Amino acid sequence: MEKQFMIIDGNRVELNGEKTVLEVIRKAGIDMPTLCYHPDLSIYGACRLCMFENERGGLDAACSAQPRDGMVIRTNTARLRKYRKNIIELLLANHCVECPTCPKSGSCKLQELAERYDVKTVRFPNTAKLDKVDHSSLSIDRDASKCVLCGKCVRMCNEVQNVGAINYANRGSKMYISTMFDVPISETDCVGCGQCAAVCPVGAITIKQDTAKVWDAIADKGTNVTVQVAPAVRVAIGEQLHMEEGTDVMGKIVAALHQMGVDKVYDTSVSADMTILEETAEFVEHLGKGTGMPLFTSCCPGWIRFAETKYPEIMPYISSCRSPMHMLAEVILEHEKDNGMKNYNIAVMPCTAKKFEAARDEFKHGDQPNVDCVLSTQELIHMIRTSGIDFEHIAPEAVDAPFGQFSGAGVIFGVTGGVTEAVLRRVSTDKSNNAIKDISYCGVRGLEGVKEFQVPFGDGELRIAVVSGLGNAGKLIDKLLAKEVSYDFVEVMACPGGCVNGGGQPVSCDNARTIRIDGLYASDSTNSLKTSDTNPLMDYIYSEFVKGRNHEMLHVHYGKHND
Amino acid sequence: MNQDFDYGVIDVILEKCGCDEQMAVTILQEVQAHFGYLPKEVFPYLAKKLRSSEAKLYGVATFYENFSLEPKGQYVIRVCDGTACHVRHSTDVLNRIRKELELKDDKITTEDSKFTVEIVSCLGACGLSPVMTVNGKVYPSMTPDKASEIINSIKEGTYNAEA
Numbered sequence: 094m095e096k097q098f099m100i101i102d103g104n105r106v107e108l109n110g111e112k113t114v115l116e117v118i119r120k121a122g123i124d125m126p127t128l129c130y131h132p133d134l135s136i137y138g139a140c141r142l143c144m145f146e147n148e149r150g151g152l153d154a155a156c157s158a159q160p161r162d163g164m165v166i167r168t169n170t171a172r173l174r175k176y177r178k179n180i181i182e183l184l185l186a187n188h189c190v191e192c193p194t195c196p197k198s199g200s201c202k203l204q205e206l207a208e209r210y211d212v213k214t215v216r217f218p219n220t221a222k223l224d225k226v227d228h229s230s231l232s233i234d235r236d237a238s239k240c241v242l243c244g245k246c247v248r249m250c251n252e253v254q255n256v257g258a259i260n261y262a263n264r265g266s267k268m269y270i271s272t273m274f275d276v277p278i279s280e281t282d283c284v285g286c287g288q289c290a291a292v293c294p295v296g297a298i299t300i301k302q303d304t305a306k307v308w309d310a311i312a313d314k315g316t317n318v319t320v321q322v323a324p325a326v327r328v329a330i331g332e333q334l335h336m337e338e339g340t341d342v343m344g345k346i347v348a349a350l351h352q353m354g355v356d357k358v359y360d361t362s363v364s365a366d367m368t369i370l371e372e373t374a375e376f377v378e379h380l381g382k383g384t385g386m387p388l389f390t391s392c393c394p395g396w397i398r399f400a401e402t403k404y405p406e407i408m409p410y411i412s413s414c415r416s417p418m419h420m421l422a423e424v425i426l427e428h429e430k431d432n433g434m435k436n437y438n439i440a441v442m443p444c445t446a447k448k449f450e451a452a453r454d455e456f457k458h459g460d461q462p463n464v465d466c467v468l469s470t471q472e473l474i475h476m477i478r479t480s481g482i483d484f485e486h487i488a489p490e491a492v493d494a495p496f497g498q499f500s501g502a503g504v505i506f507g508v509t510g511g512v513t514e515a516v517l518r519r520v521s522t523d524k525s526n527n528a529i530k531d532i533s534y535c536g537v538r539g540l541e542g543v544k545e546f547q548v549p550f551g552d553g554e555l556r557i558a559v560v561s562g563l564g565n566a567g568k569l570i571d572k573l574l575a576k577e578v579s580y581d582f583v584e585v586m587a588c589p590g591g592c593v594n595g596g597g598q599p600v601s602c603d604n605a606r607t608i609r610i611d612g613l614y615a616s617d618s619t620n621s622l623k624t625s626d627t628n629p630l631m632d633y634i635y636s637e638f639v640k641g642r643n644h645e646m647l648h649v650h651y652g653k654h655n656d
Numbered sequence: 657m658n659q660d661f662d663y664g665v666i667d668v669i670l671e672k673c674g675c676d677e678q679m680a681v682t683i684l685q686e687v688q689a690h691f692g693y694l695p696k697e698v699f700p701y702l703a704k705k706l707r708s709s710e711a712k713l714y715g716v717a718t719f720y721e722n723f724s725l726e727p728k729g730q731y732v733i734r735v736c737d738g739t740a741c742h743v744r745h746s747t748d749v750l751n752r753i754r755k756e757l758e759l760k761d762d763k764i765t766t767e768d769s770k771f772t773v774e775i776v777s778c779l780g781a782c783g784l785s786p787v788m789t790v791n792g793k794v795y796p797s798m799t800p801d802k803a804s805e806i807i808n809s810i811k812e813g814t815y816n817a818e819a
Contacts, residue, residue, distance in 0.1 A: 257709020262718045273699050273710035274725075280713070544774075 097162035102169060108160050115143050115155035123168055126206055128184075128294050129243035130156040132603065133589065134252055137244050142177055142206070146170050153185075178210045186217035188295075188532065189238035196234075197296030199613040200600070204641060205240060220342045225269070229277030231452055232285030232445035232596070235297055237269050240297035245273040246270060246289035253563035253589060256399065258283035270297075282402045284563065286395035286587045287445030287469075287596020298444055302596060304472050310437040310465070316591050317434040320350050321421050321496075323361040325443040325507030326470045327591035328612030331476045333599045334484035339608035341616045346441075349482050351490060355364020360442070360492045362499035364421035365515070367634065368392065369625035372512075373519040385412040385556070387580040389559070390512050392417060394450035395587030395596075397651060399563045404570050413648040417506065418447060419456050421496065422463040423646040427638040428495070440538070441468045443595030444509065446587065454648050469597025499629045501617030506608045509561035510537040510544060511590035513584045518549060518624040529623045538614075540590055542608060543569060546581075556580045560591040661697040665690055670705055677708045680716055684723060693724040696719045697727075725750035729772035731810055736787045746786035750775065752800035755809055770810070793817055 099117055106121045113136070118125045121145060128140035136155040144165045145155050166565050167173070184203060206212075225237035242261075247270060249254050258281040262271035290298045310316050322381055327346060331477040332338035347358045372390070379388040391397065391412040397507075400407055415423075418440045427434050440447065444467075450456070451464040468476070477484055502515035513535045518529055519566045535558075536546030542565040547554045558580045560566045566585045572578045588594050593609035602608075641644055669686040673679045682703065688694055694717050703710040717723045735741075735750045750773075754760065757771050765772045781787045784796030790806065809815040 251709065251712065257711055260709065260711035260715040262711075262715050262717045271711065271714065273714040274696060282709070582657075 099163070100165040102167055102646070103169075105566045108162065111160055113156055114145065114158040114160050114164070114166070115154075116165075117160050117170055118143075118145070118155055120250045122251050125155055125168060125497055126209070127156060127244060128202060128206075128241055130327070131248070131432045132294055134245060134248040134292075137248065139274070140241070140243055141180055143463075144173055144176060146173055152176075153393065174210065175208075178212055179204050181210055181212050182215050182217065184241050185219075187210065187220050188241065189223055189236070190219065195239065195296040196299040196302060197239075197293075201296060202294030212245075228301075229279035230283060230285060230301065231449045232283075232287055233278070233290050233302055234301055235270075235278060235298050236296060239295050241268055241295055242268060242270070243294060244270075245292040245294070246298055249288045249292050253562050254284070254285075254286060254288060254562050254587070255567045256282055256284055262637065267456050283598075284395040284402070285446035285449045286585060289596075290445065290587060291594075291596050291600055300471055301448060301500060302467050302472060303422070303448070304476055305466060305467050306441055307468060307476070307651070309448035310439075313435075315435055316437050316438065317357075317429060317432055318355050318361065318437045319363045319429065319637040320355050320441060321359045321418065321425070322346055322350075322438045322441045323418065323443055323507065323592065324365065324504045325595060325609070326429050326441050326473065327599070327616070328507070328609040329443060329470050329593060329598045329601075329605075330474055332601045332605075334477060336485055338601055338605055341612055342484075342489075344491070345484055345487050345494055348487045348490040349408045349477050349480070349484060352482055352487070353437075353476065353480050355530060357493045358422060359425060359496035360499055361417050361421055361629075362503035362506070363496045363630060363634075364417040364424065365503035365629060366421050366500050366510075367424075367647065368414050368417050368506075368627035368629045369502060369515045369519050370631060371420075372412050374517050375414065375587070376411055376522070380581060384410065385579065387556075387583040388412055390584045392506065392512060393446070393586050393592075394444070395446035395563065396566065396585045397588065398446065398449070399587065402649065403567065404574075407570060407575070411651075413650065415456070415647055415649045416447075417452065418450070418467075419463055419649070420647050422456075424585065424634055426458075426463060427497065427646075432594050435467050438463060438470060439466050440464050441462075441470065441473050443470050443598045444588075445469055445594045445596040447597075455651060470595075471597055471599050474599060474655075495630065495633065498622075498628060499620075500622035500625050500628045501620035502623065502625045504616045504620065505613055507592040507613050508538075508587075509586050510539070510559045510584065511591065511613070513537050513557060513582065514624060515624050516582065519626055520550065524624055524627070527625070540610070542589060555582060557582045557584075559584045561586040561591050564586050658697045663697075663701055663743055666698055666701055666705075673802050677706045680706060680708065681720070684713070684717055688723060691727075693727050696725070726765065726770070727769065729769050731770060732772045732774065732789075732791055733807075734774050734776045734779070734789045736777075736785070737775045738777045738782065738785075739752075740778075740782035741786040744785045746788075748799070748800050749786055749788060749798045750801050753807065756804060771807075785808060790815075791817065 099106050113115045126142040136157045138154050143155040144152050145168050148165045221238045223238045227235040227459055247260055250259050259270055270398045290300050297372045309548050310318050327341050327343040328339050331340045331342050350358045376388050389411040391414050422438050451462055453466045456463045471639045505511035517532045535548050538542055542562045544559040547556055558570055590606040594606045658771055687698055699713050737746050753773055757766050759773050779787050782806045786798045788795050789800050789804045
């Protein structure tokens, strides 16, 4: 077939099957402004910032126009700049412009666009309504006065996650994003995955900030502050701190936390190994029962909440294993119980739903939660900035003993398919390096939302599905319940791509997911321990701290509702 | 789920219209026809049955002016404010009615639940403008005084819908 071209701002650009003019424009290296466009979501065409001008002077939105061979367009004419500036002015006129104190300041798209298009004054009176703020969720905050109605949160919540906690209400100038009857978001089916906050271009949906509590704990001399850091955090933090995206900077995170005044820093990858030992044992037992249903993974709190609200009938088939965060928290508490100090247990997670999980009644000793505070990756970055630490040049330090040694199987928990791969390594009878490498080619890796494959096991085979994104999970469960498919093991992660793309992670370049995933796989490759059962720390933890209380410390029965 | 609420009515409607999210508007119309408004209880129930979300159905219900989330009064008065009625002073009629019933833009039903006053964009009877309806009965060529008369007759119990 003959090559097809478009002319963009006088330059010839080849068409390569792009679905929208916007994709072609961006491919040509032009940073076309958008507020409502997101590659993972349906086209909405509301913000009108990505308008281009055709040869006849007609205007069209690039996000919703199809590219054609021979199209000649301009993206930066005087008329377009004037229109864009006007749109930004109108948005600002209906926006709570308290930028310096906004949690989104510095990463706000509207702030950036106002600067880019030289909006120095707003000609219209400000009509922002300041009374619609919702702090009810433990994971996210909503402030309607900062909403630009781009609808990304609605599309994320409905199209990708299929949770449907929020939607548009009213219409025209009265439209706003709402829950049913404006109830607080905590009273809806919201699972706290934070994907709405991740796609929100402004400060209308932001991650709940808990850093103040942590600073207080650090400042208190009588408090022993422990921090555990999840696998996905170490490959997502660098880009925001002048380093390369995807590099494993765990050593620097440890050093930074020590410098801030944290007493002990541990690695959640350790308890990921514990999770594998517990979950594999449970899986083998589950296979023997012949329930006709798969065993679902239980590491992801967004998924647990989704199952509880939408598919309560499958709760009995979800692994009883606590998430790695809670397993490690139990063991840390056991380790620190006789130190004579007040203990403050912090978890740094790529996740906003973990904030809710930490507060669940199931994980409390009396009134005391196991994990006192969950910080998202974004909040950790913020704390490092507050501390004035030169992250780029800080010398890496080792994770504190005794919870520092982990296997490669533990660290890949942060990737969709990671838990499954770790389980497969554990059940594999051949533990040679080649056999372990072969497992990575069975279909478990990759960014697809649903991965289905079989692996040989004993005399037969295991039927496995790996799902990321709750919308995909819902569809899979529907098929399972309709008996159209059947599996032995199903891994579910609420966020598309797994924890590397969690709601608590900083928003970075478009291919951040791939880069972060590669980073975690690289950490696995350079780890001499490949399977969880070869981690020598496991024996120590089980004999010193767990002492046969596996069920009490490492498992959970969901059902004691907070509400 | 609210135990006191009669979900059987909804089931009958769903039986008739089909359990399909695409039928949401029709279903909501039927629900409103039965209750006179859309009770809060129906949203979670319908969301489950239609495999939709509460927030989405709420969005549909608030998008269309015709759906009401609050119970309406015994007498629903609709004053047309379409172009033809507007230029023939329908605003005066509306203002008089609102004044008599102590109603406003954002308060459309009286305390005693006797009257609800709504503005509609066109009743399709432009030749009779300005027009208003009381529970569906059309009153042509309205004036503020004629409107007062009708309201007073309702208040005094002498109103005759057949006349």
